[in-house]
Amino acid sequence: MKEIDFKWPLGFKSDGIHIGLRKSKLDFGWIVSEVPASAAGAYTTNKFCAAPTALTKDAINHGHQLQAIVMNSAIANSCTGQQGRSDALEEQNLVAQKLEIEPTLVGVASTGLIGAFLPMDKVKAGIQTLDQTSNFKVTEAVLTTDTHPKTISLEFEIAGQTCTMSGFCKGSGMIHPKMATMLGFITTDATIDGDLLQTILSEQVDLTFNQITVDGDTSTNDMVVVLANGQAKAPTIQDSSEDYENFKTALHQVMTYLAQQIAKDGEGATKLVEANVSQAPSPLDAQKIAKAVVGSNLVKAALFGEDANWGRIISTIGITDADFNPATIDIALNGHPVVQQSLGLNFDEDTLKQALQANKITIDINLHDGQATGQAWGCDLTYQYVQINASYRS
Structure with a gap:
């Protein structure tokens, strides 16, 4: 298992752009897989679960698959009632139309000010502008009070085949997971069933992201999503196998690193x-x-x-x-x-x-x-x- 310079696993693309939600910084982006990917998620336990978080949870529960996640900073689309739910659903549908895939294969993530509505004219234009590139600008587009992007890539072996796992996250304040003002996205080109992926993610969240705290507050928008698209063409990971342990070790290492980076980048933190x-x-x-x-x-x-x-x-x-x-x-x-x-x-x-x-x-x-x-x-x-x-x- 080897840490490498950040890169996307095979079959993943992304983009990050500025659509005017923030004054000048990147504020909108997506991750896209060439094919539907096995998906697993963990979500905020705050009773005021934001519309995009709830929508993504429903999408993953539909079939444990996603092919794209669209995300924004600056505005949380939380505590926005039916209008907020309609806006998140419209985002999902617009991305699905652009990619010519089923809406249930699209996740939505937002972070920022609670109670504000998304300016959907800017969001619609932004979706049409997004491209599928090899740049990493999406890792900047989700930042709020963070001081820098938090990223990691690993290479690991599955049945002798090299696979890649890459993750990024945002989080600086209102951090006290079960999950908490944090968004985390992990991609891999390994092959694993969605239900098994969910089992591993749920276990590892308790050991990593749920063991960080900055200020004791839990947000309304938090989630961690893992996507595995199988494009490394390694054999499918089976429960209780050596490959299963290798995969779990890689995921634990990625999630531990990202959790530590969130804690280190706590608002105003020096240590x-x-x-x-x-x-x-x-x-x-x-x-x-x-x-x-x-x-x-x-x-x-x-x-x-x-x-x-x-x-x-x-x-x-x-x-x-x-x-x-x-x-x-x-x-x-x-x-x-x-x-x-x-x-x-x-x-x-x-x-x-x-x-x-x-x-x-x-x-x-x-x-x-x-x-x-x-x-x-x-x-x-x-x-x-x-x-x-x-x-x-x-």
Whole structure:
């Protein structure tokens, strides 16, 4: 398995353009497969599910296949009632007509301001302008407060045949998945049944995207979609085979990387924060503790201030409903032990402060109460986060 420069797998094309939803940046794009691709998705758990997200979920559930996804930034088309649903449906139909495919093979994704309607005159013109190219402009067209596109490509083997998997996502604020102001799109030229693909995606989402948090808020538009079009002509992946494990490993690597990039690019963030929990009674206990620690505003603020305040970490662990022995916890910050057997250690404050100046902070938590592990990712809490979100709409 090898990470390579970003490229589309065989049989995928894309485009990204500016249609006037934003002042000057790219704001509209699509991904297109030459043939219908097996499709799987994971979606927001917010009860106010946006019209495009609901439409894509329905399209994938129709036959676990998609051939195209059209997407925009700036406007979420969420909390827009029947008009919003009609607009998303019109987008789906217009793309289907242009590509001469069935509407149920078209997904729709939007991100941006909640409550605003799409200017459909601009959207219609944009659909007619979109081309099928090898450029990567669509990875920019979905960005909102992100500072840069987040992309990755891997090569991996299926029965001796080289396949490619490429993913990109957006996400910077309102991040606390089950899924959360994030859109993720992963493409591969491997061959796999849609139902099996859904099983793998659902499993991996819980280990990756659902283990990141920036600010504890979950958006209305979030989703991750995986498309597998089979154009590498490798044998079909079968459940519980060596090829199945190779594919799952590749998907896990892609999703982990993208999840980390979202956390690292959190609004106003200066540091990526990773929590690693070991020797927990169960994987769920480990995941709960890891995510609680990276999600604590007090922990996040302390790390921004480069303050080795381990009391905030251990108190956060203590308010979770995870099962653990409160007398046996070890904690280290960027490799420097600060707690042993739940008691504070003597350490040099200046040395720790210097270690916490790094742009990645790793919090290692050993519970000494089992064999399970868990990870989560977040970022520090800065003044700039408040500035960005105090003026997001205006």
